[in-house]
Amino acid sequence: xxxxxxxxxIDGLTPATFEGAAEDDRMPALxxxxxxxxxxxxxxxxxxxxxxxxxAIATGAHPDVHRIPHLVWYHRxxxxxxxxxxxxxxxxxxxxxxxxxxxIFNMNEQHLGAEAVTVFEALEDAGxxxxxxxFTCYRGRNxxxxxxxxxxxxxxxxxxxxxxxxxxxDVTGAPLAVFGRSVGSVDAYAAAVGRWLVTRxxxxxLVHYLPDYDFASHAAGPGASEEALQRSDAAIWALIExxxxxxxxxxxxxxxxxxxxxxxxxxRTLQLEERFADAxxxxxxxxxxxxxxxxxxxxxxxxxxxTRLDSEPxxxxxxxxxxxxxxxxxxxxxxxxxxxxxxxxxxxxxxxxSQPDALxxxxxxxxxxxxxxxxxxxxxxxxFADLAGRSHLGGGSHGALSAADSEVPxxxxxxxxxxxxxxxxxxxxxxHFGVKPPAYTRALAHAA
Numbered sequence: 001x002x003x004x005x006x007x008x009x010i011d012g013l014t015p016a017t018f019e020g021a022a023e024d025d026r027m028p029a030l031x032x033x034x035x036x037x038x039x040x041x042x043x044x045x046x047x048x049x050x051x052x053x054x055x056a057i058a059t060g061a062h063p064d065v066h067r068i069p070h071l072v073w074y075h076r077x078x079x080x081x082x083x084x085x086x087x088x089x090x091x092x093x094x095x096x097x098x099x100x101x102x103x104i105f106n107m108n109e110q111h112l113g114a115e116a117v118t119v120f121e122a123l124e125d126a127g128x129x130x131x132x133x134x135f136t137c138y139r140g141r142n143x144x145x146x147x148x149x150x151x152x153x154x155x156x157x158x159x160x161x162x163x164x165x166x167x168x169x170d171v172t173g174a175p176l177a178v179f180g181r182s183v184g185s186v187d188a189y190a191a192a193v194g195r196w197l198v199t200r201x202x203x204x205x206l207v208h209y210l211p212d213y214d215f216a217s218h219a220a221g222p223g224a225s226e227e228a229l230q231r232s233d234a235a236i237w238a239l240i241e242x243x244x245x246x247x248x249x250x251x252x253x254x255x256x257x258x259x260x261x262x263x264x265x266x267x268r269t270l271q272l273e274e275r276f277a278d279a280x281x282x283x284x285x286x287x288x289x290x291x292x293x294x295x296x297x298x299x300x301x302x303x304x305x306x307t308r309l310d311s312e313p314x315x316x317x318x319x320x321x322x323x324x325x326x327x328x329x330x331x332x333x334x335x336x337x338x339x340x341x342x343x344x345x346x347x348x349x350x351x352x353x354s355q356p357d358a359l360x361x362x363x364x365x366x367x368x369x370x371x372x373x374x375x376x377x378x379x380x381x382x383x384f385a386d387l388a389g390r391s392h393l394g395g396g397s398h399g400a401l402s403a404a405d406s407e408v409p410x411x412x413x414x415x416x417x418x419x420x421x422x423x424x425x426x427x428x429x430x431x432h433f434g435v436k437p438p439a440y441t442r443a444l445a446h447a448a
Contacts (some may be wrong), residue, residue, distance in 0.1 A: 012214030018409035029236035037413035046361035047289035053260035060426030062364030067113035086286035089388030131160030191235035198242035222263035254414035285384035289399035291372030
């Protein structure tokens, strides 16, 4: 019988920071798990933004399957902007009520691809009990009513479902999650709920999501948030203590630890929409990725729109589809690429997409029907301002194809596996329990 499995996601944790923590006595949980596991640097998805990445973790797919394109995007069918939470100001600019509905409910109920299967759906269909704490891609089979009287709309998630006090499948006595974010209140909430679940042996599979490190890194920059990481470590140690200590914990549980994306320090911001002010397009940008959508008012074709960024050094790669191929453009140079029987067929300068797994990730992002006609990956140290003009200047950001944004730590403990991508985590979890992964995950693994 397979051990119960815990997937721990530390948002925004870079490989270098994890590797340092694995040798640091001030991080006892990460040090313990690293000493008992198999570690590798792996790759995220693109755009390397949290809603896209968590959807990739939950479904084992890139955006061509799971359909979540960005933190902010244009919904062609509804002719409106979808904003999941680039910043508080961006949420207000998009309309606070609608943004909250999109981030909490619509992303899972309407935007997440129907052909994608979440790990919660697959495992519970096979008779296992799943649990999730604060994980935003939560789609499951179980109906949950809100714990807050002012909210009346139910959500459908795993059997054990805890989402920032808004949805709580069980009474745990956990503190409020959302007040005191800067001092770690969300991770403290996760610690309390996780302790409750472990004490009661309340799951077969748990996603223990810890976002406070990313929140701190946006403000202080990558690698500069040691205090926040110590709080994340404490939220993991709470599970270990609840199991009775390190030996008991390792005997009972297999563990996967990952980040959803990395971080890059920001020293310049760019208003991407200024390059398209007279083009009759819709620009959605945030962090280090942007998209451009053609409209009925657009007179230029997609290639002509792409050339508008030829002289912009802040755009490391401008991506679009042309016929049966994808095109990456930078400073007037191009690389054309498409899947082939043995990898990728390319023509042009391969250096234009030399980032980790860039061809696969760019292709999948472009094949997402919710993506813009143009996808833009930011250059070193550059961030695209969001709908409200906000940025993380002087702090950290992510979203681009670059290695700093895209490399993540991947650790497997008590499970015979060496994942190399966040898209491998869901199928790995299913195989651990003897459940056949969706066909698209096997196709992706074969193509890789």
